Amino acid sequence: MLIETRGLCVQLGQRMVLKDIDMGLERGEIVTIIGPNGSGKSTLLRALIGAVKPASGQVLHSRGLKIGYVPQRVHIDETLPMPVRRFMSLPRRPSAEALDAAMAGAGISGLDQQQVMSLSGGEFQRVLLARALLEKPDLLLLDEATQSLDHRGSAGFYRQIDAVREELGCGVIMVSHELHVVMRRTDHVICLNGHICCQGKPEVVSASPEYQSLFDLDDMETAVYHHHDHHSYSHNNRVN
């Protein structure tokens, strides 16, 4: 196991966001987490990297686990001058060749001297992915990584994830809304709504009654809550 949670519970303020999460990931495996807004998907990823402490239960990492993390949104303050290339070499400076290769792989070669805050959402997403891949992670965590990409961009993105898994043999945990796109490329699906509603092979999950009831509900409400959810996320980010 690369990473494993045992009876993980996370409380944010007064609210129990995650209850009794038992999950694990092997090397080379892709796990997709789906669930309605506010179901604790991002919180689960943040618990896996250690950014939120469990109220009870444990998160176990394999020894020397290297994590590449692509968050949903990063707010960069305008007062901080930060060229793309410099950002990519935080916190440890890779070799110039590795940097060039990573940027070429993500299709952002022309951007190295650009300021990070002048990038579009899609460009920044690619930069974040390229940065996450630089250190050859054992585990890649993607939080709605394709939300700023157009249709072609997101297809390319998933192809790149596949290629990376082949090349590095890393495990991938991703949070996604794009069920049909993701379903085809994933080994295991976890359907989350505070607790794990159901999990298993994609075709098993999509046929399960829990999944269907959860996402019929979501389809009706997504349009209304989508914006609100993002707003509160970036706000929390700044306070921290």
Place this chain on the structure above:
Amino acid sequence: MLDDFLVRATLAGVGVALAAAPLGCFIVWRRMAYFGDATAHAAVLGVALSLALETPIFAGVLVVCLFMATLVSSLSGRGYAMDTLLGVMAHSSLAVGLVAVSFLDGIRIDLMAYLFGDILAVGKTDLAIIWGGAILVVVLVVYRWSGLLLATMNPDLAHASGISPGREQLILTIALAIVVAVAIKVVGVLLIAAMLIIPAATARPFCKTPEAMAVTAAIIGCAASLVGLRASYQLDTPTGPTIVCMVALMFAFSSIFWNLSDRRKSRSRV
């Protein structure tokens, strides 16, 4: 050479400017300006306590500032907004400090020196403390530079890279307390925040990397100290405030430059 009070004053000003610049950049980037202010205000309480207990001012101020900063950090996120909390803490500790000083006999005249600094009265021991503190702060910030930067940009990215944002915050807090403690003699508690924030803000339009911004801020701070000291000597004005006036002037020019170059850029875009 150190026997000349102007030489000592110059060295003191430069030392404070060097330490304040990189730290000031982080304060600007993290939007902690008020945090710096609150810590500085608490220093008055530190002065009062050291005078009462007859301990060195530097030590008293350092302890109170550290206590204040940790208290604010641990209280934040528990119901009050950060700026409210800082407003309460900053002005309460300033008020308590002022009241506490009034209980001590014969101190009232001295207090002005701690509120606005008395750079011309810097002695050799002060100079050693200022430079010792400045070097410590610069070494600390340079040593932790990458981690501090990443934690500043996004705490979650830092966590994922094995850097604890909480530890980086603590390092900044300690560095801030040291800067306040050493700068008290030079610009005084009421103007320390200015020496932290204004050089960094002035440097921003001219810089494309965080490193360039820290170095430029240091140069701006040093230049302001030198020019301000000279001007206060010529014009017979209080030195600390004169130095701050010089940085403020530089900030004004830099903002004008930024606005003009912004306009030129947007015109070429059209």
